[in-house]
Amino acid sequence: MTSLSSSVCSSRAFRRLSRRSGRRHPLLVLSALALAALALPRPASAQATPASRIAVGGLALEQLDPAPAGDALFGVPSPSVGGHLMPRALLMFDYAHNPLQLHGDNPASVVSSQAFLRLDASLSLWERLLVSLDMPFAVLQAGDDPGTPGVAYHVPSSAAAGDLRLGVRGRLFGADHAPFQMALGAYLFVPTAPAGSYAGEGAFRGAPHVLVGGRLPLSAPLSIAWSATAGAVLRGSDNPHTLTFGAGAALVLGRDRLRIGPELYGAAPLSDRPMLSAPGAIVTSSAPVNAELLLGARVRLLGGLELGAAGGPGLSSAIGTPAFRLVALAGWSPAPSDEPAPQARPADRDGDGILDTADACPGTRGIASDDRARHGCPKADRDGDGVLDVADACPMTPGPSSLDLTKNGCPPDRDGDGIADVVDACPDLRGAPSAAPRQNGCPGDRDGDGVLDRVDACPSLAGESSPDRSRNGCPEDIDGDGLKPPEDACPREKGARDPDPTQSGCPKNLRIRDREIALRRPIRFVMYGRDRKDTVEPIPDEVLTEVRDVLEQHPEIKLVEVRGHADDAGDPAFNLRIAEERADAVRLWLVEAGVPKEKLVAKGYGDTDPIAPNRTQDDRQKNRRVQLFILQEE
Structure with a gap:
């Protein structure tokens, strides 16, 4: 639900737009048209009112720009194009509840209900380009004037046309229904809505965007269609420019028989200018970022006929974000072909004549071998010890050949601790690797005093070797109380000197x-x-x-x-x-x-x-x- 407050300033309304992709030359044409539109005279946003009151209105509240006809999702466009001279069309109805609500001393729903009926058509060209047209009509609008002193809010009560949207997108790479595709697109919005209404902005707008998406195969007959987009809306009015975003995915059954899944879309302003204003008054939002979530489903009935429905909440309190939205559509697009997709030629990346599916070294040219682990791998001896890598147990370290396959080509290791004798500081004692050369390959010596832990009476304290096993590897004053044996009766516990030799150096308690x-x-x-x-x-x-x-x-x-x-x-x-x-x-x-x-x-x-x-x-x-x-x- 949108949360608003009024204050004195001047600006215009803020509207979020979706993003679509297009081909290079049409993109340039649309961009040029958008830039030219920015130079046109800007119509006033306020209606004429008595001098004692300031009129506030003229904001395109609608936050849902549908994906062009033929796309998989409702509000997030796809980078897919699909075919040549392929027409597609849809009729969409969407209802937004409380897209503009005022809170404060005079709470009211300035726009409590707004419903649009949209006609959308698209045409694919050369399997690379998609052009589209979308015409919205506000068929239901209702609300109340909160009665704010000195401010008159335009309260919609009748049907009105929205702004005509022209679109183009061009696929850069990725085949249709491939796991990953990328495209560029742009929209041009023509101000066909009445001035001062909530169905349009009264000025040209341009919306370039980038799209990624694709089709991820699962176990037959399931797959996942996904799309994500990011772009900007460049306005010819005083409204702030915005960044737009969207992402969604749908679980697809069979060849597009059923699609169901969530999608998220929204917009964020690029400046802190007011979202809705007239000279002398503004209406600001408690949250500038628009965000909506939809969960929708589409089913293909006969031939190219398709029906769908979606619904979901607004996720922020920004102007234009409704408490919830409901969508229904009927569309037509050519039915998917039942012919199986062409199979890719088996890969052989290294070109050694052995297919990657059977090549144990698919990135390196090699030779055929009866050993599946070496089939397609080069005949090599990386350490140069005369034992081929295929039989070398230590292919990176030179060593003599051996009948023991676990030691063939490995350097000598008498104690069998895995550390070659040439670097083993204790070649006849099993040990562990160590960064200290004097300890490498030797049994543990945590305190580094040269007395191995297994015979060190003080393995955590550095000391001296001693024939007394109870003192071997221990410092003279183990407990650090200043007393040494035999004067210290408790050499491992701190204590004070005592006249009684049996208590000297021992704890009292x-x-x-x-x-x-x-x-x-x-x-x-x-x-x-x-x-x-x-x-x-x-x-x-x-x-x-x-x-x-x-x-x-x-x-x-x-x-x-x-x-x-x-x-x-x-x-x-x-x-x-x-x-x-x-x-x-x-x-x-x-x-x-x-x-x-x-x-x-x-x-x-x-x-x-x-x-x-x-x-x-x-x-x-x-x-x-x-x-x-x-x-x-x-």
Whole structure:
């Protein structure tokens, strides 16, 4: 639905036009006519009114310019021409609802209904050129004057002729019904509509455009006809010039027995001049770009008779874009020939006498071969090692011949890792390719310290080789806490110096042993009554910080399970729920402390794994706990 507002300025109306294609010389003729028309005197757009009111009118609202008779779609033209001296004709009726509606203090539908009856004819020439004629008649127009102070809107109420359209297009390349065609075209609009009406613009207009399209075959008897166009409308009035666009496709059954599909078309102004105006007043749109969508179907009945219908909404609030449009047509065009299309000659691109359908190398001249994979390929030895490419397992790398067909023509590779011995830094050890020559073909060494990962006790930290397997490939101070073994009792976890040699260099609150991150300061839980869940006592930040630091110091730890436990007071289902809540609470605390959430999983074990007999309050308190266990390491 078009949304408009009024203000003081001067301009003329804006009208969108479709695009068509034509032949070179007629295009020049039409272009010359259009340019000459631009120099003609311009008629006034406003009707005579009292001096106290300003008249607004004279705008070609119709946004649908039908494709010439014989085209596949309703509003998007095709680059196809089809034949010589082939006439085609159609009668089209289209109805637009609310193409010009005013909003604001005085809302009204200035043009609430507009219907056109069109007579269209075309003639194809020399299978290259199509000339066409389209004459529209506005047979239904209705609306209301919003009563804006000082502004009189022309409200249509009677039938009127529209602007006569002359068209020409010339196909540049692509045969009729080919998958891709291209054409150039142009329209010339002659101002045959009454001055000041909504059926024409009162001035000559020219519309050059380019078209592409074609017919894409599917499984018989289906195909898809498609078209796209882009162009411009050059006006001899004060209305702004516009860019036009359109695209559509239709599913075709048989030889054009049925066509059904969507199409989109529209226009955009090339300047910010008002769309509809008279001296002293303008009407502007909330959206300058016209756009409409149609879904249509056509059926061929007998001989060349064709019937069709389409409908769809306007997609913008620009002047002239209706809330919805309905279209019906009856047309005639010569029935498609039932003769099969001529078959293309089998291709042989390289000219070696072997058709592309059987040529394994269709772009390179070759020789015949019983091997289908080499039939039509040249007899070559690209690496010059004396082993022909047809039998060379490494046709781009020279190597000796071998009875083993998988190694024939390949350089020696003793360890079989796919890296030739001449560039393999570890020719007797299977490895992987590497950009570093010293590592190419060698087993992994992520930290690049010369100690292979499979024997490196610290594969992510560069260190020195050592006969001590637990220290091989590790730096002297693994955890970076400033203490070195034997002074550091926990060489893989940061800690402070301590007078107790067994605690020096170790975290204060935890240890890693037997795949458990054991907390020396346990996480305690307090019961506030059987009918309330346990709550966790506040955990000092230093405990969470040490857990986070330990996980950062051990990137090989990929997954830790936070296990929640309960005592045996209450029923097992209640205890299991409480245990899960405890585990979830501790996991959340650790994530907030900086531990990546993907490294943690929480699980409740209820009262199934006590560490004390559950006979005293102290024992029960010990069983209400959370533990951290390492589930996955590299």
